[in-house]
Each structure stands twice: as structure tokens, then as C-alpha cells.
Amino acid sequence: MPEARAGGGMPGLAWSGISDKASYYRLFAGYVVALVATGIATVALALVAFDLAGEESGAVIGTALSLKMLAYVLAAPVVAILTSGIPRRRLLIALDLLRAGCLLLLPFVSEVWQIHALVFVFALASATFTFVYLAVVPYLLGNEADYYRSLSRSRVAAELEGPISPLLAGLLMVVLSVAGIFTLAAAGFVLSALLVRAARLPRTLAAPPGGIWRRLTRGPRLFVAVPAFRAIIAMDVVAALGTAMVMVNTVVIIQGVLDREIGSTASAFAFLGAGSILGALVLPLVLLRIRDRDVMLAGALIVVASLASGGLGFGIAGLLLRWVAIGFGVVWTVTPATYVIRRLARPSDLQVMMAAQMTLAHVCLLIAYPIAGFLSAWASIPATFLILAALSGLATLAMIRLWPRDVAPDV
Structure with missing residues (x-):
């Protein structure tokens, strides 16, 4: 079942084979x-x-x-x-x-x-x-x-x-x-x-037709209209929840729960970055062999599993490994979205679609940050891990439903 193209059925930007x-x-x-x-x-x-x-x-x-x-x-x-x-x-x-x-x-x-x-x-x-x-x-x-x-x-x-x-x-x-x-x-x-x-x-490029309001809402409307783009929004939710857990609660966990020094906090953020870099380095080779949809799903499952494991208790070593996994998973979850947009969006819509994706990703972060913060203040850290894992799991299920495996957007 071929996926609908974003922007009225026109093809996305074709590979010309010529690079500058x-x-x-x-x-x-x-x-x-x-x-x-x-x-x-x-x-x-x-x-x-x-x-x-x-x-x-x-x-x-x-x-x-x-x-x-x-x-x-x-x-x-x-x-x-x-x-x-x-x-x-x-x-x-x-x-x-x-x-x-x-x-x-x-x-x-x-x-x-x-x-x-x-x-x-x-x-x-x-x-x-x-x-x-x-x-x-x-x-x-x-x-x-x-x-x-x-x-x-x-x-x-x-x-x-x-x-x-x-x-x-x-x-x-x-x-x-x-x-x-x-x-x-x-x-x-x-x-x-x-x-x-x-x-x-x-x-x-030539601007799409319509007034300012129609053009302003074009990107979000196309995301809602195309199942693959709605699946990308679900992946943005997963990535935002994983990122929020790390960015909001690392200091609370390490210096509050584990009673470690500030140097351990710096190490935790470094491990997150190391996981992200590792995921980014291997991603091009993986995308050449595995469909972007499956790569994004694998990244989401890594984030969900990493969050869920936090509900079982942890020491500093387990936390650092978990942060590496979340960094790796977030990269795989969101980075292929740019490629999907590049394939599906009409050339004249490409900039608007990129802007819409960036906006939606930041909206997810704006929502995820207070959720992670309020949960850690009102509940225990293990409970926060489990609740965020459950929310991430629901978003992952939404992605699977919105973008079934037999749908091939590039056909």
C-alpha cells in the first residue's frame, strides 16, 4: 500500500545523482x-x-x-x-x-x-x-x-x-x-x-498558493494528513520524554538520590552525549540497509526499555549505561525523520515541512520537560521512570499503528 505524498500527490525531491x-x-x-x-x-x-x-x-x-x-x-x-x-x-x-x-x-x-x-x-x-x-x-x-x-x-x-x-x-x-x-x-x-x-x-522556490494563514498552517496540516508524518510526531514524543528525563532529573538522581559529587553529574551528561554520537556515527550505514521506519521504531524501543529499566532500581554504573542507551535511541528515533520529509514533501514545501517538524519537536519538549519535573517532585524517581516509559510505549504503539510495516512511503 503506497503512502500518499505530502503536498497534493506530487513526488518528493528526486535523487539527481549530482552533488555540489x-x-x-x-x-x-x-x-x-x-x-x-x-x-x-x-x-x-x-x-x-x-x-x-x-x-x-x-x-x-x-x-x-x-x-x-x-x-x-x-x-x-x-x-x-x-x-x-x-x-x-x-x-x-x-x-x-x-x-x-x-x-x-x-x-x-x-x-x-x-x-x-x-x-x-x-x-x-x-x-x-x-x-x-x-x-x-x-x-x-x-x-x-x-x-x-x-x-x-x-x-x-x-x-x-x-x-x-x-x-x-x-x-x-x-x-x-x-x-x-x-x-x-x-x-x-x-x-x-x-x-x-x-x-x-x-x-x-515558488511559494505555495493561498493566503498567509493557509501557508502558515500548511506544514502542520500536512503532518496531520499524512500517516507517516503523524508517526514522526509520535517519535518526537518518545524522544522528548527520554531527553526530558535526562535533562531534568540527572542532578536530582545523582546528587540527591545517589548522593554523588558534581563530577558524576558531568560524567552522566558526557555519557548521554557519547551515546548520541555513537548512534549518529552508525546511523548512515544502518539506513542504507534497513528502512527508516524500522530504524526509528528500534530507536523508540531502546528509549522505552531504558526508561522502564529505571523503575527496577539503579546505581551509578547502571544509570550511566542507561543514559548512553537513551542518547543512542533518541538519535535513531528522530534523525531519520528528516530523510522521510525530504522524500515525501514537494520541493516547494520542503522548507515549510522542515520548519513544521522542528516546531513540533520543540512543542513535545516544552510539554515533556514539566512532566518529567513534576513527576520527580510528586512521586519517586523509579515511579517517574515507569510513567515516562509507559507514555513512551503508548507513543510507540501509535507510531506502529500510523505507519504499518507494509506501508512503503518511497514507492
């Missing part, structure tokens, strides 16, 4: 430089918040990060519509320069609201850059294997940014002031803009 690898690598290098600069700036932001708010700086940072998430959730689809007429290279360069400008202003803020405003603009530019990048890459890589490898590279880069950026920021603090760190991070975005400028990127 030079442009792709320049664009990817710009993406990586921007990732590292963002991580360094996030650490420096904590210093600015402390100077302004002192002991209440945690609330300032928490609010700023919430605004960042809201920028991804609420603004990404809107910006996808409003920028559809701008050439891709010009848009990406403008977004890099906008982010650089925000960082150069941050050392001079004198009010908390100014931090929040700059962080929101910065996050909006970052969200837009990310989904434009994801939408452009398929046009630069006309070979299936090359595209698989690009997905792996992007995931590895995102995972390595977590541990590398704080390390670089710590080293920079020894020799630079806060203003100097922001200036260096801003220079990173200028370098990213130069790398983008050196790449040959496709110009904008």
Missing part, C-alpha cells in the same frame, strides 16, 4: 562554527545575568532559555513564510550577522528585559538558520548515501557542541573579559557568514 559537495561542506562548516559560537555565548550569558541579578540570575537564565524555546516553537513557521521570497544565501548571511549583532550588544545591557529581548531575537535567528539549512542541504546532495552522511554529521556536530563549547568558554574566561568572549563569539558568526557566502545555494 564543495558548497555543502562550506555550508556545513558555517553551521558548525555557528553552533560553537552559540554554545560559548550561552556560557557567557550566565556571567552577564549574574552581574545584573546576582543570586536571582538562575531565574533570569531560566526565563531566557524559555524564551529561546518559544522562539523556536512560535516563530519558526511564521518566519518560514515571511522569508520564502528571499534568496537562501542572502537570508543565511543576514541571520548570521543578526546573531553577531545581538552578541555585541549583550555586554552593554543594563536591564534584565534587555537580556530577554536580545536572547529572543538571537533564538529566532538561530531557529530560522537551522531550518533553512536543513531545507537547503537536500538540493546540494543528489546522492542518497551522501545525504545520509550529512544527517549524521549534523547530529554529531550538535552533540559535540554540548561538551566542547563550555570547555572553550572556560578556557577563554582565563584570558578574556565577558565582552571579549561575546566579541569572539560574534566573530564566529561573521566567519559563518563568509563560509555561506562562498557556497552556491539554490535560490528561493
